[in-house]
Amino acid sequence: MYLIDIHKWNSSCVKQDMNPDTRDLKLHVLSSICEIIAHLPDLENILLEVLRIMSDNLSMKRATVTLLDRKTGMLFITASHGLTPEEMRRGVYRLDEGVTGRIFQTGKPYAVPDIRKEPLFLNKTQSRTLEKQHLTFIGVPITLQGIPIGVLNVDRLFGDHVSTQEDIEFLQVVAVLIAQFVSLNEQFQNLRAENASLRYKVSKGTDGPYIVGRSSAMQEVQRQIQRVAPTKATVLLQGESGTGKTLIGRIIHDLSERKKFPFIKVNCASIPENLLESELFGFEKGAFTGAMAAKPGKFEEADNGSIFLDEIGELPLGLQAKLLRFIQEKEFERLGSNKTRRVDVRILAATNKDLEALSNQGAFRPDLFYRLNVFPIHTPALRERKEDIEGLLIHFLRKVSREYNREIHFSIDALELLKAHDWPGNVREMENLIERLVILSEQDRIQPELIEPFLGSRPSTRTDSPSASGTAQAVDKPALLREMEKREIIAALGRNGWVQARAAKELGLSQRQMGYKISKFDLDAMVSVQRVRSRKNKS
Structure with missing residues (x-):
């Protein structure tokens, strides 16, 4: 179904005694533009296709669609033909600036017979060499329900x-068609946002991934998630370690139309620099010593889905350039190959560093930062959302109790002790501690005595300038927790003749969970030796 009455428009052209060839050409262009609405999912691609159709069929060499950004009150080039990405980025106008601003404010078309002689023509994109070219420039307003929302500018058409x-x-x-595309896109985005909100509520009721927290900080995070999840926008998650950035990335993926496709996680800090490029982009057979067969990279694995780049601030500068190219063009080459490949991947990045500060220092590419920072989300630390601590403690206790098939609760004093803790390791520290407490508790109610060795005799107090001893305590705490859990596992095995099944039963673990703990603490060799000794002693 056409968005305008093409046949009525054609009849009007006949009455005006328009040249039949020109009339047929216009009719073909309009028909082609009307048909693209059924095939393209988002506004930017629709506008690019409109301009492509005009370029392919008419004499148009260059064109821009400039739309109003309601947040900034500025006009930005949303789509263009004949402009480079850099030229597009320069196309930002105040509402009273240049030819574009005049067309927007007056709501009337404007034609410039020769751009060299027009003082209002600013050439902000620097895409036209004014001193050499005789060019006609034409612009018309894009209006929706009588209100200007943008400007369509082109060189001569015919x-x-x-x-x-x-x-x-x-x-x-x-311009009428473009206005209708904009309106339909807004309605579609609103429907997708409502759908994401409903899916998020369903997820909360079915133990799917969701955020625990009623604080204003987390309510704002949830609103941002529901807003950005249905879009294709790149998201940059910023916040301290342990604040749940990976969980938020997963939720964004699950609430998007990419849910049925892969969600690939890559920690940029955990992979050696010399291997990271091949890990991300893949390699061909013989690309380096040991490359016995071709292997696709993480971007190819994530095709049609999302890739979560954790600790993006650790990405080497050389790879930053390749990632920037991928974000801009969706193209890359495997290591050892000249073949250009294309994939459709949404990028979700996370960092606990200030990328803007790093870019100012030359440690991170500013252009990559701007590409990643399309939709930033700040993940608040627990000290910024203290009202959520009790809910999180109970949530993790229920979750871990189910995993370990135990019915266990906090005593009132234990809960108060945990609520008063500073949680420098944020949500990750909390979840790990709750799991240890469930493993170590011999009763169905966790008491303060069990908790105190992990937290110290009293709650820690966080300051902006911690003392050296306080810093050391915070650094050593994870190691202390791990060592205590390891000692408890060894003690339980010793009490049960180094038989894993018996030790697991004593601790309330399944045999699989016990096997995981033994592997985690690298106790396999010790268990084997001690079991042999135990048998010899019995004989």
């Missing part, structure tokens, strides 16, 4: 053999 007025009239029809 060449000098057709009047400028015909160009303007035809552009006005195209």
Whole structure:
């Protein structure tokens, strides 16, 4: 179904005694533009396709669609033909600036017969060499329900053999179509946002991934998630370690239309620099010593899905350039190959560093930062959302109790002790501690005596300038927790003749969980030796 009455418009052209060839050409272009709405999912691609159709069929060499950003009150080039990405980025206008601003404010078309002689023509994109070219520039407003929302600017459409007025009239029809595309896109985005909100609520009721927290900080995070999840926008998650950035990345993926496709996680800090490129982009057979067969990279594995780049601030500068190219063009080459590959991947990045500060220092590419920072989300530390601590403690206790098939609760004093703790390791520290407490508790109610060795005799107090001893305590605490858990596992095995099944039963673990703990603490050799000794002693 056409968005305008093409047949009525065609009849009007006949009455005006328009040249049949020109009329047929216009009809073909408008019909092609109307048909793309059924095939393209987002506004930017629709606008790019509109301009491509006009370029392929008309004499147009260059064109821009500039739309109003309601948040900033500025006009930005949303789509272009004949402009480079850098030229597009320069196309930002105040509402009273240049030809574009005049067209937007007056709501009337404007034609510039020769851009070299027009003081209002600013050439902000620097895409036209004014001193050498004689160019006609035409712009028409894009209006929705009588209100300007943008401007469509082009060079000549039909060449000098057709009047400028015909160009303007035809552009006005195209602008009507663009306005309708914008309106339909807004409605579609609103529906997708509502759908994401409903899916998030369903997830909370079915033990799917969701955020625990009623604080204003986390309510804002949830609103941002529901807003950005249905889109294709790159998201940058910023916050301290342990604040749940990976969980938020997963939720964004699950609430998007990419849910049925892979969610691939890559920790940029945990992979050696010399291996990271091949890990991300893949390699061909013989690309380096040991490359016995070709292997696709993480971007190929994530095709049609999402890739979560954790600790993006650790990405080497050389790879930053390749990632920037991938974000801009969706293209890359495997290591050892000249073949260009394309994949459709949404990028979700996370960092606990200030990337803007790093870019100012030359440690991170500013252009990559701007590409990643399309939709930033700040993940608050627990000290910024203290009202969520009790809910999180109970949530993790229930979760871990189910995993270990135990019915266990906090005593009132134990809960108060945990609520008063500073949680420098944030949510990750909390979840790990709760799991240890469930393993170590011999009763169905966790008491303060069990908790105190992990937290110290009293709650820690966080300051902006911690003492050296306080810093050492915070650094050593994870190691202390791990060592205590390891000692408890060894003690339980010793009490049960180094038989894993018996030790697991004593601790309330399944045999699989016990096997995991033994592997985690690298106790396999010790268990084997001690079991042999135990048998010899019995004989």
